[in-house]
Amino acid sequence: MVILKSPKEIEKIAASNRIVAKILKALEDEVAEGVTTAQLNDLAEKLARAHGGVPAFKGYRGFPFSLCTSVNCVVVHGFPNDTPLKEGDIVSLDFGILYDGYYGDAATTVAVGKPSPQADRLMAVTREALKKGIEQAKPGGRLTDISHAVQSHVEAHGFSVVRKFVGHGIGTKLHEDPQIPNFGKPGTGIRLKPGMTLAIEPMVNEGGHDVKILEDGWTAVTEDGALSAHFEHTIAITESGPRILSRLDGS
Numbered sequence: 001m002v003i004l005k006s007p008k009e010i011e012k013i014a015a016s017n018r019i020v021a022k023i024l025k026a027l028e029d030e031v032a033e034g035v036t037t038a039q040l041n042d043l044a045e046k047l048a049r050a051h052g053g054v055p056a057f058k059g060y061r062g063f064p065f066s067l068c069t070s071v072n073c074v075v076v077h078g079f080p081n082d083t084p085l086k087e088g089d090i091v092s093l094d095f096g097i098l099y100d101g102y103y104g105d106a107a108t109t110v111a112v113g114k115p116s117p118q119a120d121r122l123m124a125v126t127r128e129a130l131k132k133g134i135e136q137a138k139p140g141g142r143l144t145d146i147s148h149a150v151q152s153h154v155e156a157h158g159f160s161v162v163r164k165f166v167g168h169g170i171g172t173k174l175h176e177d178p179q180i181p182n183f184g185k186p187g188t189g190i191r192l193k194p195g196m197t198l199a200i201e202p203m204v205n206e207g208g209h210d211v212k213i214l215e216d217g218w219t220a221v222t223e224d225g226a227l228s229a230h231f232e233h234t235i236a237i238t239e240s241g242p243r244i245l246s247r248l249d250g251s
């Protein structure tokens with residue numbers, strides 16, 4: 001069941017997501033050659049608590065960390081570790097918090113130093129695909145208008161969208177209905193309405209769309225070992241269209 005939020009609830013979800021946006025920006029600024037993803041995880045956790053929030057992923061279905069750090073061929077749910085980042089890596093940072101009863105969730109992918117032209121293009125196309133998907137999150141549209149907008153942008157650039165993981169509703173739970181695939185025909189699924197709050201999150205692979213899960217039970221990597229990028233925003237559907245909640249004011 002899709003839960004519609006009141007304007008007051010949307011402001012609470014916005015407050016939570018603003019903190020997530022601030023923390024992701026701080027993490028992004030920290031990414032550099034020699035830094036470890038474990039250090040980023042510790043910083044994320046510390047900043048969440050300093051803002052009065054609780055990291056949302058730690059303990060979620062047994063996930064052992066606060067931050068998902070997915071380097072190069074890791075698609076999502078990578079475990080932070082002590083391996084130093086190196087020049088040219090791309091790392092996805094996915095972070096969520098619970099603040100004042102409501103969840104925030106967002107992700108970005110950043111390069112360590114200067115990425116290869118192909119990695120740079122992959123990140124740009126994924127970021128653009130998120131934007132295209134968000135543009136479809138408006139009253140009167142249908143759920144898979146979002147999915148289709150993401151998929152067609154990605155495939156027009158020769159990349160593929162991951163099928164195994166999807167975006168989701170968000171509110172007093174981290175994952176609510178509806179599930180939001182990043183692929184599919186337009187014009188199907190639920191009708192989009194003001195008051196829906198959605199986490200839209202394309203995961204885009206340089207090669208094929210297949211992924212496999214490592215023995216840790218979480219880390220998803222591309223089957224072919226090619227690169228993967230991931231961007232996510234939490235948005236609210238308003239009468240006048242989508243409002244992005246997980247971005248810094250003015251960005």
Ligand code: MG
Nearest residue numbers: 105199201232
């Ligand atoms: Mg999410």
